[in-house]
Amino acid sequence: MSGGPSVIRRHTFEKSNTELTSSLRANFTAHQSSPPTPTTNGNTTAPKPKPPFKSWTTQQDNTLWIPTHTPFPLSEPRESYDITVKLFYLPNVPADTRCVQTREAINLVLKELGTSSIDLLIVSFPGISFDADDEESDLDDTPSAPDSLAEADCDADGAPEDIDTIVTTWHTLEKLHEEGLVSNLGISEFGCSRLEKFLPRTKVKPSVDQINVRDCCVVPKPLILYAKQQQIQLLTHNDCTNVLPRGTLRDILGSGEKGVGVLAGENEDGERLRGEVQPQWVVKYTAVVKDRGVVESKGYFAVAELRE
Amino acid sequence: MGLLALGTPLEWPEAKKVASKVRSWGIEQLLAIWGNAKGKERAALLWGDEIEYLVVCYDEQNRKVRLSLRQADILAALANDEKLLQEGGGVPDVQRGPVKEAETTAPVFHPEFGRFMLEATPGKPWGIGFKDLLDVEPNMKWRRTIAREHMEKTEYPITLTTFPRLGSPDCIVPSYPASGPKLRSQYVPDEIANPHIRFPTLAANIRWRRGRKVEINVPVFRDEKTQWPFKDPTVNYDLHQWPEDDDVRNGAAKDNHIYMDAMAFGMGSCCLQITFQAKNIQEGRTMYDQLSPLGPILLALTAATPIYKGFLADTDVRWNQISRAVDDRTPEELGEKPLENDRWRLPKSRYASNSTYISQDPRLRREYLDPDLVVDEDIKKRLVEGGMDDLLATHFAHLFIRDPIVVFAEDLETLDLSKADHFENLQSTNWQHMRFKPPPPNSDMGWRVEFRPMEIQITDFENAAFSIFIVLITRAILSFNLNFYLPIQRVTENMETAHKRDALSTEKFWFRKNPFGSHSHSTGTSTPAEGSRPPTPFGPVEDEYEQMTINEVINGQTSADSGKDCFPGLIPLVESYLDSMNVDVETRCELARYLDLIRKRADGTYWTAAKWIRHFVQSHPKYEKDSVVGEEITFDLVKAAEQITREEEGWAWVGDVGAEKVRTLRQGWRGRTGVFA
Numbered sequence: 011m012s013g014g015p016s017v018i019r020r021h022t023f024e025k026s027n028t029e030l031t032s033s034l035r036a037n038f039t040a041h042q043s044s045p046p047t048p049t050t051n052g053n054t055t056a057p058k059p060k061p062p063f064k065s066w067t068t069q070q071d072n073t074l075w076i077p078t079h080t081p082f083p084l085s086e087p088r089e090s091y092d093i094t095v096k097l098f099y100l101p102n103v104p105a106d107t108r109c110v111q112t113r114e115a116i117n118l119v120l121k122e123l124g125t126s127s128i129d130l131l132i133v134s135f136p137g138i139s140f141d142a143d144d145e146e147s148d149l150d151d152t153p154s155a156p157d158s159l160a161e162a163d164c165d166a167d168g169a170p171e172d173i174d175t176i177v178t179t180w181h182t183l184e185k186l187h188e189e190g191l192v193s194n195l196g197i198s199e200f201g202c203s204r205l206e207k208f209l210p211r212t213k214v215k216p217s218v219d220q221i222n223v224r225d226c227c228v229v230p231k232p233l234i235l236y237a238k239q240q241q242i243q244l245l246t247h248n249d250c251t252n253v254l255p256r257g258t259l260r261d262i263l264g265s266g267e268k269g270v271g272v273l274a275g276e277n278e279d280g281e282r283l284r285g286e287v288q289p290q291w292v293v294k295y296t297a298v299v300k301d302r303g304v305v306e307s308k309g310y311f312a313v314a315e316l317r318e
Numbered sequence: 319m320g321l322l323a324l325g326t327p328l329e330w331p332e333a334k335k336v337a338s339k340v341r342s343w344g345i346e347q348l349l350a351i352w353g354n355a356k357g358k359e360r361a362a363l364l365w366g367d368e369i370e371y372l373v374v375c376y377d378e379q380n381r382k383v384r385l386s387l388r389q390a391d392i393l394a395a396l397a398n399d400e401k402l403l404q405e406g407g408g409v410p411d412v413q414r415g416p417v418k419e420a421e422t423t424a425p426v427f428h429p430e431f432g433r434f435m436l437e438a439t440p441g442k443p444w445g446i447g448f449k450d451l452l453d454v455e456p457n458m459k460w461r462r463t464i465a466r467e468h469m470e471k472t473e474y475p476i477t478l479t480t481f482p483r484l485g486s487p488d489c490i491v492p493s494y495p496a497s498g499p500k501l502r503s504q505y506v507p508d509e510i511a512n513p514h515i516r517f518p519t520l521a522a523n524i525r526w527r528r529g530r531k532v533e534i535n536v537p538v539f540r541d542e543k544t545q546w547p548f549k550d551p552t553v554n555y556d557l558h559q560w561p562e563d564d565d566v567r568n569g570a571a572k573d574n575h576i577y578m579d580a581m582a583f584g585m586g587s588c589c590l591q592i593t594f595q596a597k598n599i600q601e602g603r604t605m606y607d608q609l610s611p612l613g614p615i616l617l618a619l620t621a622a623t624p625i626y627k628g629f630l631a632d633t634d635v636r637w638n639q640i641s642r643a644v645d646d647r648t649p650e651e652l653g654e655k656p657l658e659n660d661r662w663r664l665p666k667s668r669y670a671s672n673s674t675y676i677s678q679d680p681r682l683r684r685e686y687l688d689p690d691l692v693v694d695e696d697i698k699k700r701l702v703e704g705g706m707d708d709l710l711a712t713h714f715a716h717l718f719i720r721d722p723i724v725v726f727a728e729d730l731e732t733l734d735l736s737k738a739d740h741f742e743n744l745q746s747t748n749w750q751h752m753r754f755k756p757p758p759p760n761s762d763m764g765w766r767v768e769f770r771p772m773e774i775q776i777t778d779f780e781n782a783a784f785s786i787f788i789v790l791i792t793r794a795i796l797s798f799n800l801n802f803y804l805p806i807q808r809v810t811e812n813m814e815t816a817h818k819r820d821a822l823s824t825e826k827f828w829f830r831k832n833p834f835g836s837h838s839h840s841t842g843t844s845t846p847a848e849g850s851r852p853p854t855p856f857g858p859v860e861d862e863y864e865q866m867t868i869n870e871v872i873n874g875q876t877s878a879d880s881g882k883d884c885f886p887g888l889i890p891l892v893e894s895y896l897d898s899m900n901v902d903v904e905t906r907c908e909l910a911r912y913l914d915l916i917r918k919r920a921d922g923t924y925w926t927a928a929k930w931i932r933h934f935v936q937s938h939p940k941y942e943k944d945s946v947v948g949e950e951i952t953f954d955l956v957k958a959a960e961q962i963t964r965e966e967e968g969w970a971w972v973g974d975v976g977a978e979k980v981r982t983l984r985q986g987w988r989g990r991t992g993v994f995a
Contacts, residue, residue, distance in 0.1 A: 094900055130900065218900075227907035234903075246906045248897040296898055301362035302597060303446035305797035305898050 027250040030292065030310050031258055038262070038270045041066045041077030060271035063282065067272070074283075076263070076272060083124025084297055084307060091297045091306070093128045095119050096198070096220075098253045098292040101136040105175040107290075109182045111313075115293040116191060118311050123297055131183065132196035132220055137170040139251050140199040140221045173204070177211045184214045196220060199251065202233050209240060220247040254289045254312055263287065285316045325726030327519040330526035333725045340722040343733045344740035345697055348714060348756065349704035351738060355757045356599055360764035363793075364443035364595040367785045369458060370588035370774055371436045371465060371475035374956055375491050378472075382949050383956045384491040385434035385481050386473050387509060392436060395468040396427045402464065406441045417442045425461040432586035433512050434490065436465055436475060443595070444789075448905045451789065455782035462778060462963065474960050477774045477781065478622070478927075479587050479636045482952045485578055485627040486552070502531060502560040503580035504553070505627070510582045516724055520747075521581040523723045524646040531562045534583050534642040535575035539630035539819070541936075542943040550577045552627065576629045583626070584643020584669070587636040588774040590620070590781055592788050593755070595764045601796065602765035603677040603710070606754045608795045609788075610672060611802045611829065612888075613751040613771040614812035615871050618821045619919055620773040620784060622927035628952075630935060630945045633817040634928035635773060637751075641669040644749070646723065661719075662692050668720050671771075671813040672750035673806055674713040681835070685859040686805045694719050717748045736760065751813070771813075776927050776959050777966045783912035790909075791888060794895040800833045804863040820929060823922050826865035831883040833891070872920035889917050934958065 042061050068078040084091060097115050099108060120126060186192045196218030200208065209215060219242050223229060229244065237244050261268055265275040265282060274282035290313045297307040328336070375386040396402065397412035407424025408414030417423050423441030430437045438461040444450045465475040483489045485505035498508030500518040502525065511517045525531055538548045553571045557563040571577035596602030621634035645667040650660040657663065666673065673688050691712070698715035702708060722743045729739055736759050745755075753768040769788055775781045794800060808828035815825045866875065866885060874887025886894075892913060896906065918924045925933075935941055938951045947955075 092900070221903065223903070227910060229903050229907075244903045245900050246897075246903055298899060301446065302796070303363060303793045303899070305895070308898060 027253050027255070027258070030253055030294075030312070031262060033310055034262055034312065035268075035270075038066075038077055042270060060265070063270070063272045074272075076270075081122045081124060082307060083122075086299065086306075088125050088127075090299055090301070091125075092130075092300050093123065093125065094130045094132065094296045094298075095128050095192075096132040096134060096247075096249065096294045098134045098249075098251070098294070099136055099171075099179070100254065100289050100291055101252065102288070103290055105178055108179045111291045112179075112182050112186070114313070115291060115311065116186065119293060119295045120191075122309070122311075123295065123307060127190060128192050128295075130194045130196055130218060131186070131192045132198055132218060133179070133183065134198040134220075134249065134251055134253075135171040135176055135179075136251060138199045138204070140201055140223070173207050173211075176208065180208075180212055184212070187214050194218065196245075198247065198249075202230070202236050205233075205236065205240070205242075215240065216242060218243050218245055220245045220249075222247050222249065249294070253292045256287065256289055259287050259289050259312075259314055283316060285318045287314045287316055289314045324515065325728040327515055328725045328727055330523040333523060333723070334527070334721065336725055336730055337721040339730065340725055340740050340743055341694075341697065341718050342700075344722075344742075344744050345700055345704075345714070345718065346733060347735060347738050347741040347759075349701065349706070350735040351741070351756045351759055352704065352706055354759070355765070358757060358764055359598050360595060362595075363446045363597070365446075365789055366439055366443045366593050367454065367458075367781070368589075368591045368593075369438050369461060369477065369778075369781060370430060370590075371438070371462070371477055372432075372481050372588060373434050373436055373469065373473055374476055374481070374960075375470070375473050376953075376957075381953045382488070383953045384489055385432075385484065386470075386491055387433045388470070388473070389429060389433045389436060389512065392465070392468050392473075393427060393429060396464070399468065407464065414441075425457060425464060427461075427465065429512055429514070431512055431517055432582060433510060434481070435586065435588065438462075438465060446789070446793065448901060448909070451786050452905060452908050454785055455778055458778035458781055459966075476956060476959050476963065477588060477776055477778075478956070478959055479589070479773050480583075480623055480626065481586070482625040482947050482955060483628045483949065484586060485580075485583060486949075488949075497557065497559050497563075499560075501525070501580045501582065502562045503582070504557060504563075504566075505578065506580050506582050510580075510586070519724045524581060524644055525562065527646045527648065527721065527723070529648055530565050531570070531579045532581060532584075532643050532645055533565070533570045534578040534639050535572045536578070536626050536639060537632040538574055538576050539624075539632045539932075539945050540574075541630065541945050544943075544945045547573045548575070548945070549573060550575065550629075553577055576626045576631060578627055578639070578643075581643045584636075584640035587623070587640055589636075589770065590772040590774045590784060591768060591770050592772075592785055593766050593768045594789075594792060595766050597764070599765045600678070602754065602767050604679065605767045605792055605795065606752050607675045607677040607679065607682065608800060608802050609767065609769050609792065610675070610752050610806075611804055611809050611812075612791065613671065613769070614809060614816045615827060615829075615868060616769075616784070616788070617751075617771040617773065617813065618816035618825070618827070618868055619872070619916070620775060620926070621816070621820075621822060621929075622773040622775065622931070624819070624928045624932050625935070625947050628947050630932065630947060632819050634819050634821060634926065635817050637771065637813065638817055640749070641667040644669045646721070664692060664719065665690070666810075668747060669749035670751075671810050672752050673810070674716055675803070675806060676710055676713045676754060678707065678709060681801050681803060683803070683856060683859060686803050688806050691716055692719050713754065718744050720744060720748060723747055773927075777963055779966055780915060783915045786909070786912050787892070787916050790892045790895060790913075794891045797895055797898065798833075798891065799835055800891065801835065802830050802833055804828055804830050805859060808863065820926075822868050822920070822926055826867055827871065828863050829866045829871050829885065830863045831885055832862070833885070869920045869922070873917055889913055889920075931955065 066077045068075040095116065097112065116128070119128065183195050187195055194217045195214055197216045198220040199222065200219050205219070219237060221229065221244060234244065260273065263269055263272040265271045265273060265278065272283060273287065274280065274284050292310060292312045294310050295308065296305060298305050373386045373388065373392065374383050376383050393409050393412065397409040402408055402424055403413065403415035405424035406415040406418050407426055409427050411428065414426050415424065425438050425441050428437040428439065440457055444454065462475055481489065490510065494507035494509040496503055496505055496507050500508040500522045508518060511521060538544065540546060550571050553566050555566055565579065594605060596605055617635055617637060623636040624631055624634055626639065647664050647667065648660055649655040650657050651662065651664045653663050673691055675682055675686055693712055693715045697718045698711045701711035701714060738759055751771040753770060755766040755768060757763045757765060772784055775784065812827045815821055815827055818825055870885060872888050874890050875884040877884045896909065915924065919926065934955055935947055935951055938954060940948055940950045
């Protein structure tokens with residue numbers, strides 16, 4: 011399913027899981043209804059019957075596209091853009107399927123943007139979230155302000171990925187790099203100790219480590235120094251590691267008040283789908299016109315499995 | 319301000335006779351530019367800021383501070399500084415060094431209307447690279463340092479919008495008598511203006527066209543011991559040197575107001591202006607429209623002008639005073655007399671908030687436009703015949719309702735379509751809060767938009783913060799396709815509201831509730847328009863906007879009612895934009911300092927300069943609670959402002975005690991992040 015390039019969050023400091031879900035909802039709604047409901051935030055007065063999902067989705071082999079997907083290729087020459095892709099691996103997915111998933115995700119983005127390569131691919135592993143507190147702080151530093159702590163509020167699902175799985179997955183990315191599909195690789199939420207364990211086992215080093223700190227001025231010094239030494243750029247982001255919890259997805263696709271009516275409710279007959287949805291991965295893409303600093307295209311794809 | 323054009327300026331009666339000719343030649347030049355440049359595409363964002371200074375001169379012995387009229391000498395010193403020229407700097411109107419491609423280029427300096435003023439701009443335009451954004455503040459500090467180095471020991475460039483005692487006795491050095499032939503002002507001599515013939519002519523012809531002196535009445539702040547009704551004690555009713563001396567006997571000076579009578583009182587103000595080069599004309603038109611409703615908000619947020627002619631005023635910003643200082647409307651145009659000789663009634667001065675929207679944007683509803691817009695229909699017809707679309711033709715035909723004020727006889731011999739002098743004559747004497755600027759002929763510049771409402775801030779940190787904020791807002795507007803449209807008359811109303819004392823924390827402003835498109839498939843401007851779906855039906859215009867505090871506009875509305883549209887706030891929109899970009903932690907940390915100033919200025923944590931200045935005056939031992947800002951208070955105030963810019967460590971106004979606290983906080987902050995310092 012795709013969440014069109016809806017870029018905006020409605021409220022301050024929402025994290026990407028909200029951005030993703032509201033983007034998915036908006037895109038579904040836009041495709042479901044014609045004419046669209048006059049308000050975007052869903053306060054329709056009378057509950058209208060949901061249109062049958064087959065009218066606005068497409069079945070291709072054993073994949074259901076929600077909604078029917080039309081790519082929006084970039085309008086200017088490729089070299090005008092900086093294309094960043096962030097791939098969120100989700101919990102409870104066996105490591106060996108990641109290889110396939112990664113290629114799948116990249117291909118989808120390339121097709122969407124009508125291009126053949128991306129500039130930066132950042133991967134996010136489940137259960138890993140950077141916490142300024144975990145890092146050894148320098149001794150003369152006595153952080154007293156609690157506002158500066160990184161938040162792990164939406165990342166509670168699952169134990170951190172172990173280093174072997176991470177390294178195995180990384181080899182897939184190195185292959186993409188070799189093939190020229192991806193110019194630079196990046197990781198997300200790695201602190202010093204994890205980097206120290208990880209780097210020696212890589213052929214292609216990450217050029218970027220994305221960290222999420224509410225106050226970006228409070229990055230631990232050791233990490234800053236280590237990253238400089240390893241020539242890894244520390245970038246900011248505001249995403250969740252567990253970007254698409256299963257329950258959220260059920261709500262969106264379900265037949266309840268806030269759902270779009272793809273999945274059947276309990277004891278419901280008809281053509282709506284039945285089964286357990288299991289989110290597999292989410293990818294976010296951003297194409298920025300370099301010289302103008304304008305985000306021309308941004309969006310998400312999310313893939314889930316439906317098990318009978 | 320380019321000054322190279324010289325010639326024989328026409329006195330007003332002569333200039334008036336050729337006004338139509340200048341206008342129609344200007345329109346032909348505009349059409350030539352339009353024809354050549356309407357398809358112009360410029361890939362990069364380039365932008366520039368302008369800082370304006372007052373040059374003050376201290377008299378330590380007598381504890382007095384005066385305005386220094388040595389602009390010409392200072393500019394000469396800057397233009398002849400070999401080292402500065404080598405670094406690319408200088409004075410473009412005289413000589414400057416080469417612009418460096420790869421390395422830093424030194425800043426450049428320009429004359430301004432007031433002979434006590436100086437303008438400084440970066441040596442080459444800024445780009446959107448985040449590194450460029452972080453260079454702005456050091457560059458501004460560098461400019462001040464260079465300016466300072468080319469002044470006398472007793473002189474200093476300060477960034478107050480106005481000199482508190484301009485127009486009071488003994489406020490300039492060297493001293494000249496008032497009541498000169500050009501300005502005919504009771505208060506300031508003709509020598510107050512830049513001696514380049516353009517400026518005195520401008521001032522004289524505005525007065526002449528108007529039929530009397532300009533009239534600036536600012537409401538006075540009523541303190542405990544202010545005489546009431548307040549009758550400006552500095553008005554001299556017994557002058558009989560010029561016919562205009564009758565003005566005050568005919569009621570020009572209003573009760574309870576501070577009265578001023580010359581262009582210098584307005585055009586002698588310092589502003590912070592930002593100009594953007596757009597990718598193409600469409601993007602320029604979008605930026606012009608979308609930044610326009612932000613104008614009054616930024617005016618109130620940067621408020622810094624609470625004193626005029628030695629009195630505390632009851633307003634906080636400069637805007638209307640400048641507007642009145644160059645108001646050339648005749649009594650007929652003002653509606654004081656029946657229309658006989660003039661063509662129309664004009665509701666606004668030629669310096670005013672803007673009255674048009676110009677973007678060919680489906681979101682621009684007819685209801686947003688001014689139904690009473692005054693337009694020269696013949697000019698509009700000519701522009702449309704020349705191939706210009708109705709909306710843009712209306713804009714220029716609106717600007718061209720004015721007369722050219724300064725006309726040089728030599729320029730009227732032949733029409734040169736490869737120049738823009740006649741067009742610029744009208745265009746650049748329409749001082750609206752936004753300006754849409756066509757590319758100069760034969761240049762590789764693109765279409766530009768100038769954002770003009772902001773007041774200059776006392777520190778370079780603040781000036782950098784507001785510049786960067788506006789740049790980031792334009793990027794958010796273009797990236798997210800934001801919609802800030804509201805009826806243009808509401809913007810005009812907001813501009814008035816912004817004048818009120820402490821409008822920032824006491825007033826509400828009209829603002830659009832929902833800045834997002836009605837469906838989600840709207841990204842950057844270049845994304846192909848979505849095809850078949852019918853447009854969302856519009857609801858009533860009045861439902862689209864409401865009154866908000868500045869804090870709500872900047873930091874966002876919160877509402878318990880989840881179904882209600884909540885305005886997300888300009889800062890969260892900028893944060894959201896930054897979240898979409900790859901920004902390194904160090905840069906984000908630096909940018910956060912600037913955004914934090916805007917955020918906390920809006921929520922009242924930090925004070926505006928206007929509030930700080932009021933507080934400074936009212937708690938000064940020499941202040942007698944009678945609204946009078948005397949020489950010693952002025953001396954201490956200017957000193958304090960200077961001191962802050964000297965020691966500035968990126969701190970913001972939080973008042974007397976607060977200032978010290980912030981400084982400590984800042985130092986604490988630096989300590990914590992030693993790596994970035």
